[in-house]
Amino acid sequence: MLVSNLRGGDMAELAAAGAGESPVIELRNVSKSFGEVRSLSGISFKVNRREIVGLLGDNGSGKSTLVKVVMGFHNPDPGGEIYFHGERMDGWSVARARSLGIETVYQERALAEKQPIWRNMFMGRELRTRLGLLDVNQMRAESARLMSEHMGFTSAAVHPDNVVATMSGGEKQGVAITRALYFEAELVILDEPTMGLSLSETKKTLDFVRSIKAAGKSAIFIDHNIFNVYPVVDRLYVLDRGKVAGVYNRSEISMDSLIDRLYHVARTGTLE
Structure with missing residues (x-):
């Protein structure tokens, strides 16, 4: 399992963090530019233990870039910091992130269907x-x-x-999510897991998302569809044009109010 594969230094970091309640992952002042294009600007973002965090935003909002930073695919620009269980992570990479238990379930599910x-x-x-x-x-x-x-x-x-090809879309997502949990994932990243699914398959997939928290783990749920994200998350981040436009506790905002704010952000780029 993944825990047994951690290097000594990584195990020491996790042990030191175990006594506190530091976020599983935290990004501080993270920006990311590609040439003259600035995809992220001063992002602060965190996922706590046993928490499902929704990540909402239109195309071009920066969702994919932010998640690729969490995954270790991109490194932040100078000045940005990444923390895992309260410990600053230098030399962040895909291999390092995965060794610490960050797993991604892609919308394609990455399954061998035959x-x-x-x-x-x-x-x-x-x-x-x-x-x-x-x-x-x-x-x-x-x-x-x-x-x-x-x-x-x-x-x-x-x-x-x-054979996996005989399963429904929701069941395939269940295989991918269960696989991640079995191998001791600390944080599961769900990349639009309901895309292309029927209503019943979507319901089943959302039940699998809830099972992540029930297993004592955390997740980032990325989607365009607020109606799928809202029922299962604890907090929501709204991204717009590479910036955090809003952070909400689901218990403190209704879906209707959140939809109104999303419309406003889409029109103006601000919450005011």
């Missing part, structure tokens, strides 16, 4: 016997347990040997 569920669940992280051989029986058994306990599949017709 392969069975158990192969997808352990893709790239296969369980092995003491002789170094693939432990197929253990991977099938673990997949069956995860499907029952975390994905809610109780029918005998749904089996770890089922």
